[in-house]
Amino acid sequence: MPELPEVETVRRGLDGTVTGRTIASVNTDLPKMLRGEKPRAFAKAVAGSKINSVNRRGKMLLLNLSNGLTIVAHLKMTGQLLVTKHGDPVEPWTHVTIELKGGRDIRFRDIRQFGYVEIKRTEDIGGSGENMPGLGPEPLDRSFTSGVFAWRIKKRPKSRIKALLIDQSFIAGIGNIYADEVLHYAGVKPGRRTATLSLREREQLYNGIRKILRAAIEKRGTSVSTFVDTKGQRGGYRPHLKVYKRTGEMCPKGCGPVKRIVIGGRSSHYCPKCQR
DNA sequence: GTGGCCCTGTGA
DNA sequence: TCACAGGGCCAC
Numbered sequence: 001m002p003e004l005p006e007v008e009t010v011r012r013g014l015d016g017t018v019t020g021r022t023i024a025s026v027n028t029d030l031p032k033m034l035r036g037e038k039p040r041a042f043a044k045a046v047a048g049s050k051i052n053s054v055n056r057r058g059k060m061l062l063l064n065l066s067n068g069l070t071i072v073a074h075l076k077m078t079g080q081l082l083v084t085k086h087g088d089p090v091e092p093w094t095h096v097t098i099e100l101k102g103g104r105d106i107r108f109r110d111i112r113q114f115g116y117v118e119i120k121r122t123e124d125i126g127g128s129g130e131n132m133p134g135l136g137p138e139p140l141d142r143s144f145t146s147g148v149f150a151w152r153i154k155k156r157p158k159s160r161i162k163a164l165l166i167d168q169s170f171i172a173g174i175g176n177i178y179a180d181e182v183l184h185y186a187g188v189k190p191g192r193r194t195a196t197l198s199l200r201e202r203e204q205l206y207n208g209i210r211k212i213l214r215a216a217i218e219k220r221g222t223s224v225s226t227f228v229d230t231k232g233q234r235g236g237y238r239p240h241l242k243v244y245k246r247t248g249e250m251c252p253k254g255c256g257p258v259k260r261i262v263i264g265g266r267s268s269h270y271c272p273k274c275q276r
Numbered sequence: 277g278t279g280g281c282c283c284t285g286t287g288a
Numbered sequence: 289t290c291a292c293a294g295g296g297c298c299a300c
Contacts (some may be wrong), residue, residue, distance in 0.1 A: 003294055032282095059295080076295050078284080112283045114295065163277085168296080175294050225286080225296065226284090244294095265278065267292080 004173030014232030057129025058172030
């Protein structure tokens with residue numbers, strides 16, 4: 001599912017419901033989703049601790065605990081984090097349950113089982129994940145300026161821009177949906193080598209990143225198939241998608257049909273007329 | 277860079 | 289039945 005806007009939507013949902021609560025226990029029927037620890041050790045490490053804050057770094061969710069540890073969760077393609085009453089019926093594909101004192105659960109559902117939770121020391125990764133290795137800048141941070149973007153692009157002159165936009169070490173949080181949407185906004189073909197981009201195109205890419213991610217957060221994310229927020233509600237951005245998964249449909253600018261090609265093993269959707 | 281892989285489900 | 293799916297890692 002989830003790219004930055006979807007993960008941010010989940011973060012906000014968690015922040016409003018579980019911040020300040022204490023973890024009672026952790027249970028799983030799929031131990032591989034508790035990365036790096038056996039289930040009993042995982043539960044022992046976090047039980048009794050309070051959730052001090054809920055943060056996000058790229059597509060990762062961070063639950064900062066009162067004992068100096070942070071639970072890091074990644075939803076990958078089909079993960080969901082639902083906040084429920086403890087007694088609510090357990091939905092299929094629920095694989096990890098974090099039971100909170102006071103009668104609520106955080107439930108991790110994941111059809112494809114790619115998602116995971118793991119435990120890190122907060123001082124190692126930073127409370128907001130600022131020291132997590134291998135991640136590029138947060139695109140909505142104040143510090144991510146057009147100058148920073150231009151400088152980072154210049155260091156990767158041979159890359160195709162689509163591959164770069166979804167590279168988490170280049171910018172954290174953009175995935176396949178929003179990369180395609182940003183490229184359409186900027187009028188740039190996904191296969192373009194970054195060295196060929198004009199100043200104006202680079203600026204349009206930068207503006208598109210900020211504008212589209214913000215707009216998608218405003219709509220609580222995009223639900224193509226399985227994405228839901230912590231209450232199980234779907235996101236509202238899908239009707240605003242211009243090209244993603246619209247192969248064969250008319251480009252919203254009226255140019256002609258949207259085309260699909262494969263770059264880096266992933267689908268790219270674009271308009272051959274208005275994206276150059 | 278590309279392809280395979282981790283999984284299950286959906287739609288043509 | 290087969291291609292494809294919001295991600296990311298690994299081997300070639």
